[in-house]
Amino acid sequence: MTPVVFASERLLFTPATPDAGAIQTIFAFPNEYSVGITSLGYQVVWATLAMRSDIQVSRLFTDCHEPLPGRPELLGYSLSWELDYVNILNLLEFLEIPVKSAERSSDHPLVFGGGPVLTANPEPFADFFDVILLGDGENLLGDFIDAYKEVRTADRKTQLRRLAQVPGVYVPSLYEVIYHDSTGAIASIHPIDTEIPAKVEKQTYRGNTLSASTVVTEKAAWENIYMVEVVRSCPEMCRFCLASYLTLPFRTASLEGSLIPAIKRGLEVTDRIGLLGASVTQHPEFEQLLDFLSQPQYENVRLSIASVRTNTVTQKLAETLAKRDTRSITIAVESGSERLRQIINKKLTNEEIIQAAINAKAGGLKSLKLYGMVGVPGEEMSDVEQTVAMMRDIKKTVPGLRLTLGCSTFVPKAHTPFQWFGVNPDAEKRLKFLQKQLKPQGMEFRPESYNWSVIQALISRGDRRLSHLLELTRHYGDSVGSFRRAFKQLRGQLPELGFYVHANWSTDQILPWSHLQGPLPQATLLKHLETAKSHFEPPLAVSIR
Numbered sequence: 214m215t216p217v218v219f220a221s222e223r224l225l226f227t228p229a230t231p232d233a234g235a236i237q238t239i240f241a242f243p244n245e246y247s248v249g250i251t252s253l254g255y256q257v258v259w260a261t262l263a264m265r266s267d268i269q270v271s272r273l274f275t276d277c278h279e280p281l282p283g284r285p286e287l288l289g290y291s292l293s294w295e296l297d298y299v300n301i302l303n304l305l306e307f308l309e310i311p312v313k314s315a316e317r318s319s320d321h322p323l324v325f326g327g328g329p330v331l332t333a334n335p336e337p338f339a340d341f342f343d344v345i346l347l348g349d350g351e352n353l354l355g356d357f358i359d360a361y362k363e364v365r366t367a368d369r370k371t372q373l374r375r376l377a378q379v380p381g382v383y384v385p386s387l388y389e390v391i392y393h394d395s396t397g398a399i400a401s402i403h404p405i406d407t408e409i410p411a412k413v414e415k416q417t418y419r420g421n422t423l424s425a426s427t428v429v430t431e432k433a434a435w436e437n438i439y440m441v442e443v444v445r446s447c448p449e450m451c452r453f454c455l456a457s458y459l460t461l462p463f464r465t466a467s468l469e470g471s472l473i474p475a476i477k478r479g480l481e482v483t484d485r486i487g488l489l490g491a492s493v494t495q496h497p498e499f500e501q502l503l504d505f506l507s508q509p510q511y512e513n514v515r516l517s518i519a520s521v522r523t524n525t526v527t528q529k530l531a532e533t534l535a536k537r538d539t540r541s542i543t544i545a546v547e548s549g550s551e552r553l554r555q556i557i558n559k560k561l562t563n564e565e566i567i568q569a570a571i572n573a574k575a576g577g578l579k580s581l582k583l584y585g586m587v588g589v590p591g592e593e594m595s596d597v598e599q600t601v602a603m604m605r606d607i608k609k610t611v612p613g614l615r616l617t618l619g620c621s622t623f624v625p626k627a628h629t630p631f632q633w634f635g636v637n638p639d640a641e642k643r644l645k646f647l648q649k650q651l652k653p654q655g656m657e658f659r660p661e662s663y664n665w666s667v668i669q670a671l672i673s674r675g676d677r678r679l680s681h682l683l684e685l686t687r688h689y690g691d692s693v694g695s696f697r698r699a700f701k702q703l704r705g706q707l708p709e710l711g712f713y714v715h716a717n718w719s720t721d722q723i724l725p726w727s728h729l730q731g732p733l734p735q736a737t738l739l740k741h742l743e744t745a746k747s748h749f750e751p752p753l754a755v756s757i758r
Contacts, residue, residue, distance in 0.1 A: 531576020
């Protein structure tokens, strides 16, 4: 089926005409078209494949697809949300491909995947993928395709062994994981023989031309938006933050060489621009970028901006956004407690938070959204009370500015200093406390589901024993109850839910991703962890050694 959604696309690249013997490839996003086409990572990889004459690529979403090849050689997935794994398995069944890599033959395509979820910790999905690409796709994708071409006519085993030699290409089946016992921790992870690399290193693109949209469409979740990546990673290094630690070092797009030319290209097809990045306003030439967008010829442009660092919210920024059809700005403060912000390395004071609110209102913005977090390691109830006090102070100082606190539960993430901590079971009560305190004050409180945080933690800290569990829960539904039901069914075959989600792990424990090298060595993460723990209150018992 070739639905009308594709007809509304305006391409910002020129697809190549595929060669006669081009590699038949399906590139899938495990969600609906409107969601997938709003993913900048998916757009860029698709365009990169489509611009190669040696690849014939077809797109596949859960609700629509382009004409698909009868015998695809490669099937790729971009995974950016954990629970989309369900749709990966559904789409494999739709294509009549065995869900498990071990059951595929040379008649089936090689199934590869990439994206932030798989780069952080691919182990819970190890049974489903033949190949996983770790890190930035700019060079990695081309290296992967070129290596595949060398062994295109070889048997599957030879193909996988050759691909495993490419830096950043991880072939899970070529690594053996041994456990102390079926319900215990990992005893060792090693390659099946000496020809396979002992560690796979995440690939980092170090250029100063970052990503920009390759397609604009009214059918996207953000209608007609053209996205420009302003920065990659974040220099702040909050100790829980995957977006910072996993993607280090902090890189900025060249203003004249990348950003302005990209924005000009986008403005030829749309008037809606989205500036993306974990810390957009920390681009060293952000003021000049604002000046460019403030020119009279762009007065009809609608500007959206990702979360900005609190102490970079100037009146000028607020004015520019207000004039460009933005009514609100989002800042991540994590907590109203100075001590807690020291624990997580959030270099911010309450005075700076209040000043950001003052500047937002003075610049003409109508509302301010703050991101907070509960259950952070070392948090006491008094820290949560200080968040309430901070919100009251902002409201009192800046009356008339609409305030929203979005709040999540701390979830441990691989390759961060807090990867050894579990989810705090008291977090659910603390979310309810904030709701009770803030609602009567006329402030909007938007908590993220605590149960979703439990599932997220399970997947973010899981090992490959979870693959079987994920297969089961797909048929039960994506609730915490479904996961508990699957754990019950598999009792004795893997650890309990609490081991993955709530337990504080020992720092000498082998982690599920110990054979996958992120940007920082473990010794550096441990130093950052020790610094965080130095701010803990003495009564807090921590089982981390």
